[in-house]
Amino acid sequence: MRFASFRRARGSSSSRTRSALARVSSFTRSQRRLVLPALNELGWDADWASAFEQLHEDNLIAARVAAQHRGAYVVWTADGELRARAAGRLFYAHEVGEPIPAVGDWVGVRGETVTSILPRRSAFIRKRAGLGSDEQVLAANVDAAFLLAGLDDDFSLRRLERYITTAWDSGAEPVVVLTKADLCEDVAGALLQVESVAIGVPVYPISNVTGVGIEELAAHLRPGRTVVLLGSSGVGKSTLLNRLAGTELMRTAAIAADGTGRHTTTHRELVPLPAGALVIDTPGLRELQFW
Ligand SMILES: Nc1nc2c(ncn2[C@@H]2O[C@H](COP(=O)(O)OP(=O)(O)OP(=O)(O)O)[C@@H](O)[C@H]2O)c(=O)[nH]1
Ligand SMILES: [Mg+2]
Structure with a gap:
């Protein structure tokens, strides 16, 4: 469709x-x-x-x-x-x-x-699990990488740092998007922590539930630009894409406490937004597969 x-x-x-x-x-x-x-x-x-x-x-x-x-x-x-x-x-x-x-x-x-x-002008590459040195290109010719991290219990500053390094290596501009701001009591404190490791990288706290902060992302979503959404399963990549598209394009899912229900998105896909940018949704990353 x-x-x-x-x-x-x-x-x-x-x-x-x-x-x-x-x-x-x-x-x-x-x-x-x-x-x-x-x-x-x-x-x-x-x-x-x-x-x-x-x-x-x-x-x-x-x-x-x-x-x-x-x-x-x-x-x-x-x-x-x-x-x-x-x-x-x-x-x-x-x-x-x-x-x-x-x-x-x-x-x-x-x-x-x-x-x-x-x-290619840029490429996100990761090692394919179990296949020796085989590489897999997650997304090619990406202008910006939205690196999503949830401001909930799953938050890890070290993981975010590694994502930022990977983005710089890929040739795309990293943009940190802190999702689930609605679940965080001290967004300002989290922001300070993230900014200390994300030198020179824009950081946006957002909530896919309340919509707060999402308009600020428009600066990175100009027509003709390609943005990839990266981050752990359940962080809210597909929910954000649906919000930006203004319609339920991608299936999203709650993550059960026991970890079931992970990896709702199973393939990568380029989606044109009404405002003109192109967004690549990806399945959640198990970060160790990254180079
Ligand atoms: N409270 C809150 N929940 C959110 C937010 N963003 C996403 N969620 C919820 O988090 C769950 C997972 O969201 P998805 O968008 O499916 O996550 P995903 O990153 O696409 O996950 P995979 O496709 O498995 O990689 C859903 O239940 C969403 O409703 C947010 O900003 N706040
Ligand atoms: Mg998804």
Whole structure:
């Protein structure tokens, strides 16, 4: 449904489809530096267009990876959503260390096949559990990482510090979001503690229940920007996304005291907000998997 509404927003009449495809193919043929207006909303800019030109492949359409379901990718193009699979050669190249498409990647698609990945500007990488040195890209081409920590019993300053370090390493701008301010008796005290380890990083106490502080996040959610939500399971990532979207897009869940009910979100997904930013919701992190 979410993707369907995205498609609607882009327009789906056949004439519009034809003109959008014509725009893309004239772009691929002409080798001009051209920014496709429809892709701008997904974060496309002159530098991406330039990287795309350098692929020198015919009949290639620029697309952004919005989600991955088993082997198949949901990608967005100037004309809306497509389902695509990664080309076999990407898997072979992956075995010798080349990237495999991840949510947030800009890719080249021919037909229903992702044939190439544009060099990433930023990437959140973690070690995949139990698979030796295999890496997993959690999110690519992210401008800002909202690092969520709940101001409840689960709060850990050390964990937050490690998240901040990981964000700097990824190339994205860290933004600390302290959720569940409604459950904390001394928000000012918690803020002081967090600011002592989050040097140069903006920190926002918010409540997804009362809505306090959420408007302040708008500065980081400008149109075309991509933000990833990171943090432990139950911290309120999907609840925040629902609030920002103004609708119940993502399933959320209460965490039982015995730890059951964890990991409500099970896959990463790029979601366009009405205000124009793109947000990647992620399943809760077990932090030790991080590099
Ligand atoms: N009191 C309070 N509860 C919150 C707040 N934000 C989220 N919650 C609750 O916390 C629970 C977990 O929220 P989710 O949004 O599902 O957490 P998540 O980070 O997406 O968790 P995973 O998908 O498992 O990674 C839900 O019951 C929410 O209603 C908040 O600001 N205050
Ligand atoms: Mg979630």
